[in-house]
Amino acid sequence: xxxxxxxxxxxxxxxxxxxxxxxxxxxxxxxxxxxxxxxxxxxxxxxxxxxxxxxxxxxxxxxxxxxxxxxxxxxxxxxxxxxxxxxxxxxxxxxxxxxxxxxxxxxxxxxxxxxxxxxxxxxxxxxxxxxxxxxxxxxxxxxxxxxxxxxxxxxxxxxxxxxxxxxxxxxxxxxxxxxxxxxxxxxxxxxxxxxxxxxxxxxxxxxxxxxxxxxxxxxxxxxxxxxxxxxxxxxxxxxxxxxxxxxxxxxxxxxxxxxxxxxxxxxxxxxxxxxxxxxxxxxxxxxxxxxxxxxxxxxxxxxxxxxxxxxxxxxxxxxxxxxxxxxxxxxxxxxxxxxxxxxxxxxxxxxxxxxxxxxxxxxxxxxxxxxxxxxxxxxxxxxxxxxxxxxxxxxxxxxxxxxxxxxxxxxxxxxxxxxxxxxxxxxxxxxxxxxxxxxxxxxxxxxxxxxxxxxxxxxxxxxxxxxxxxxxxxxxxxxxxxxxxxxxxxxxxxxxxxxxxxxxxxxxxxxxxxxxxxxxxxxxxxxxxxxxxxxxxxxxxxxxxxxxxxxxxxxxxxxxxxxxxxxxxxxxxxxxxxxxxxxxxxxxxxxxxxxxxxxxxxxxxxxxxxxxxxxxxxxxxxxxxxxxxxxxxxxxxxxxxxxxxxxxxxxxxxxxxxxxxxxxxxxxxxxxxxxxxxxxxxxxxxxxxxxxxxxxxxxxxxxxxxxxxxxx
Ligand SMILES: [Zn+2]
Ligand SMILES: [Zn+2]
Numbered sequence: 001x002x003x004x005x006x007x008x009x010x011x012x013x014x015x016x017x018x019x020x021x022x023x024x025x026x027x028x029x030x031x032x033x034x035x036x037x038x039x040x041x042x043x044x045x046x047x048x049x050x051x052x053x054x055x056x057x058x059x060x061x062x063x064x065x066x067x068x069x070x071x072x073x074x075x076x077x078x079x080x081x082x083x084x085x086x087x088x089x090x091x092x093x094x095x096x097x098x099x100x101x102x103x104x105x106x107x108x109x110x111x112x113x114x115x116x117x118x119x120x121x122x123x124x125x126x127x128x129x130x131x132x133x134x135x136x137x138x139x140x141x142x143x144x145x146x147x148x149x150x151x152x153x154x155x156x157x158x159x160x161x162x163x164x165x166x167x168x169x170x171x172x173x174x175x176x177x178x179x180x181x182x183x184x185x186x187x188x189x190x191x192x193x194x195x196x197x198x199x200x201x202x203x204x205x206x207x208x209x210x211x212x213x214x215x216x217x218x219x220x221x222x223x224x225x226x227x228x229x230x231x232x233x234x235x236x237x238x239x240x241x242x243x244x245x246x247x248x249x250x251x252x253x254x255x256x257x258x259x260x261x262x263x264x265x266x267x268x269x270x271x272x273x274x275x276x277x278x279x280x281x282x283x284x285x286x287x288x289x290x291x292x293x294x295x296x297x298x299x300x301x302x303x304x305x306x307x308x309x310x311x312x313x314x315x316x317x318x319x320x321x322x323x324x325x326x327x328x329x330x331x332x333x334x335x336x337x338x339x340x341x342x343x344x345x346x347x348x349x350x351x352x353x354x355x356x357x358x359x360x361x362x363x364x365x366x367x368x369x370x371x372x373x374x375x376x377x378x379x380x381x382x383x384x385x386x387x388x389x390x391x392x393x394x395x396x397x398x399x400x401x402x403x404x405x406x407x408x409x410x411x412x413x414x415x416x417x418x419x420x421x422x423x424x425x426x427x428x429x430x431x432x433x434x435x436x437x438x439x440x441x442x443x444x445x446x447x448x449x450x451x452x453x454x455x456x457x458x459x460x461x462x463x464x465x466x467x468x469x470x471x472x473x474x475x476x477x478x479x480x481x482x483x484x485x486x487x488x489x490x491x492x493x494x495x496x497x498x499x500x501x502x503x504x505x506x507x508x509x510x511x512x513x514x515x516x517x518x519x520x521x522x523x524x525x526x527x528x529x530x531x532x533x534x535x536x537x538x539x540x541x542x543x544x545x546x547x548x549x550x551x552x553x554x555x556x557x558x559x560x561x562x563x564x565x566x567x568x569x570x571x572x573x574x575x576x577x578x579x580x581x582x583x584x585x586x587x588x589x590x591x592x593x594x595x596x597x598x599x600x601x602x603x604x605x606x607x608x609x610x611x612x613x614x615x616x617x618x619x620x621x622x623x624x625x626x627x628x629x630x631x632x633x634x635x636x637x638x639x640x641x642x643x644x645x646x647x648x649x650x651x652x653x654x655x656x657x658x659x660x661x662x663x664x665x666x667x668x669x670x671x672x673x674x675x676x677x678x679x680x681x682x683x684x685x686x687x688x689x690x691x692x693x694x695x696x697x698x699x700x701x702x703x704x705x706x707x708x709x710x711x712x
Contacts, residue, residue, distance in 0.1 A: 028115030035115030052095025152236030188344030190561025354570030398464030631657030
């Protein structure tokens, strides 16, 4: 290759005069101002460009890589402003029609532009044109080289595989018999052996067809290495691709490409993996399908779980949704027979379910936040050489700092929230001067030093109020001075490798007492863990969001499931000021079906999902009246649309705009407007008529529509 080709090694450059030929390509580009632009198809490329092709286009004084969404005979901008496509990126994998269809459906369902769905789904490295400084090798060639297939045997290694319990065998048989599209809910308590069913399901899909691929979704980055490890051990000869947002760019591009061109037959990833092109897709697994992390919270707010079901129906393949505490939506579908319910009723290890006790507590608690019975239970387990876990879903040292004199509270300047007191990690813990603290807003990230005196009255009596994991850890160290204590939460996990090191220490028997948030609740098998104390679940009991109890139940079930997974005497103590709440009774009775049944009855009564469908229009502006004013005008516009169409008026309901729960965030005022309907098609019809009017009404507000909002 000649030197001059360096800059365009991956591009078949063409001559283009830009005036002959009148074919235009609509190209998706990753730029913030708009999701797609028109470019002229130069004569040399006429007939050689189709939807899904990767192209190099001029952008300002530079160039960008985009993907062709479609061709047209007219441009949306003045013809003289349209610039020609510079060339095709021939090294990119061809976009399959199935992938384009998925992108297109996602865009239509969430009322967004296909470009907004497509480009973010492609690793950044692959959408970056090679620069003059780069070597001859294109990003594609480098990424392809990077992904090396293992040289093991292609058949699964069953040497270490546990035998199947009858319920597991039955579930597997149902999955294997399924022909074409089918949704299976694999409902099993923690430790019931769902993963073993997944592994055998993967094996059967791969064995049926040499080009078959399987997609495995997990809710969190932290859970990918663990599952990937088990998959790798079972399929030593299969190339396995991993996809999540925490990967280095090169790695992510290599994985994405290996899946897109069929070299990797197993893809394990977080929600973004659902939008990867998987040409040979033959089966999908969505582990912990109820997990809110499957909902994308930036850009297009898609639900990876819902898209996985759609993808399965498009490709006519089976999809397995696994959970110990299925979401209300999934549970309802299983109850009505739309999804097939497969139940794993017992723990695969044979250990009985842990004993769950509810401890009534007062507002005033000792510094370690433990009731006497909980402290005694921990002491007993520790004395016996076992491990105990104290669960508190609140990171930081204390949720708020208060002045004992005047009642000043550490409010965030930019949000309607408190700044949380955090102990700052010390580089040299032995250093004199004691711990250092900072105030951090969990909403906007705003930070400040802890004031020496009260900003309002100058008094120096500033006290932390309440308890986060850092303070709990500190107090537990005083209560149990002999115990080796370790903490895991997002603050710990932020340091690269810290979470892994902590978990290794736990597995290696170097930890007696674990303190942590949700991060400890999910997916980890702690062999010596015999006791779980839930320190303070009450905050989530009375949250405004109708999904909050469902989430709390799922979290508590999950954290309770950690106890005694391998022992006969697992015990869970839930401390609460509201021991009479039905949720705790369901938890105590291990009533996995009763809780969602009751919840569904309430939702049906209120017309809430899954019995109703929702869309939420969110607006934000610097001035509080702007956002609410815009939403008021938007509501009027919708009411006018409904009034003009009796069918819509009868089935679509529009609520009044209200400030969001955290009304002020990072200095912007936020409000929301809820639209509901018992009919999904009618809701979407109303939305498509409504949305085009919104930009004209928005003024100084920014807006975004969320279909099937996960939080209200
Ligand atoms: Zn004060
Ligand atoms: Zn803030």
